[in-house]
Amino acid sequence: MSGGVDSSVSAALLKQQGFNVEGFYMKNWDTRDERGVCPSEQDWQDVQQVCKKLDIPCTQVDFVKDYWHQVFQDTLDDYAAGLTPNPDVMCNQHIKFGSLLNRIPEDCWLATGHYCRTDGYGRLLRGKEVGKDQSYYLSTVPYTALQRTLFPLGEFTSKEQVKQLAHTFGFDQVATKRESYGICFVGQHRKFADFLAQYIDQPRGQAVDLETGKIIGEHQGLFGYTIGQAAHIHHGPHKWFVAEKDMTTNTLYCVPGSTHPSLFHKACIARHWTWIHTYQPSHQSSSPVNLLAQVRYRQQPQPAQLTQDPDGRYRVTFDQPIRAMAKGQQVVVWEKDWCLGSGVIDEIIPAYSLV
Incomplete structure (x- = not known):
């Protein structure tokens, strides 16, 4: 539970369905570090108020060291190397569905407020709310973790539905709370580049x-x-x-x-590829595989072909040029609504020659 409307409503829905629910609040940033700004104390208070109203226990778990070493330091290193990393993808892989899940007994489920779904086969699927689908951010979470995860909001088609439910459950404070975007410790009113400048000397x-x-x-x-x-x-x-x-x-x-031609790219080559499931529908074929791909969360899914290069990296070639691909971004692939996996962009191939 983050103190926001999505996780609060998720907890209420699960209790309504008869589950024995306990709230966990992850502390990922040390607020004593003056170079960061994170509203963790207010968020923790909001979590406690929601859990009190639901009459369920809640626990704060400290992942400050885990986050620093497994997410934040790698993020800094990538930016210093000229890359554009996605710390939210890393946080889901290593912290939420790694460190946190490891603390939960094996006979229990982990539930989150992500807008995505799983089916009877344990496949990760897009959420029904197209504008809020978050399967992109879970594209490196292993199948074994997804088997133990519930997504109560996956079938909702509108964020407004969730906010209305929050009022129904009596969560007026979180229902009207400003939605957080990006990395919490940067703060709502700070430029990300200004924050990075405190850590990276370039x-x-x-x-x-x-x-x-x-x-x-x-x-x-x-x-x-x-x-x-x-x-x-x-x-x-x-x-x-x-x-x-x-x-x-x-x-x-x-x-x-x-719209300058040099800003458009036709393909990318990705390293550190993750296949979520042990069985893939057709990715081992020697011929290109048709699928959908995105290089940014807000990007519309684009038709593309996937092939594996001799060096083991994967090449994603788009049917139409894609604007502004960057090294370090996550390229994620789907078969219809089924999220198959992703990799980190290592090379980008221009769509047009300027010579």
């Missing part, structure tokens, strides 16, 4: 027009930029966007306009 450098090679400004440290985002470089009449990062020369390459 100098400023030149911002260069990719087409002409001319210097157009200065970047504030390459870790704070990702492919496709606005570069916030003020030069000439154009709005500049990030096209490439050269860590060797500490150079940020930019292009004018958000």
Whole structure:
């Protein structure tokens, strides 16, 4: 339980269905670290109030060290190397469905407020609420963990339904609570790049027009930029966007306009691939496999073909060019609504040649 509306309603629904429910609140960040801002005390109070109303016990579990070593440090290392990692994917894999699940007796279920589903075969499926489906974030969770997990909100088709239920259960405070986005300790009003700058020591450098090679400004440290985002470089009449990062020369390459051809890619090659299930429908075939893929949570699923390269990495080739793929992002694949697994983007292949 996070102190939010989704996990609160999930707990209420499970108790309503006759389950013996206990709430767990994960503490993943040490609030004594002044460089981070996390509203954990208020969230913990909200969890206790909900559990008191439901008449169920609740426990706070400390995963600060686990999170630092298994998620946060790797996130910093990736940003320092010029990558764009997804700490939420890592947190689900290592903390929620790793450290937390390991503390739960084997004859008990773990339940979460994620908008996704499992079926009678234990397959991870998209949630019915298309705009809130969170199977993307669970694409590295092993099948053995999913077999022990319940997703009470998976069949809901609207977040508003969940909020209305929260009022029905008497959870007015969490029903109207502002929804949290991103990493909690960064805070709602802080720029992520400003937060990273407290941990990553990278100098400023030149911002260069990719087409002409001319210097157009200065970047504030390459870790704070990702492919496709606005570069916030003020030069000439154009709005500049990030096209490439050269860590060797500490150079940020930019292009004018958000639809510049260099921002589009046709394929990516992924490392550290995870297949959720031991049996895959057709991925071992020597010919390309047709499926759906996403490189970002909010991206619409796109038709693509999956093949395995001789070095063991997987290549995802999209039917249509994809804007702003970045190394370090998670590329996730589905067969219809069935989430098969994912990998970390290691290489990106341009859609158009500028030569």
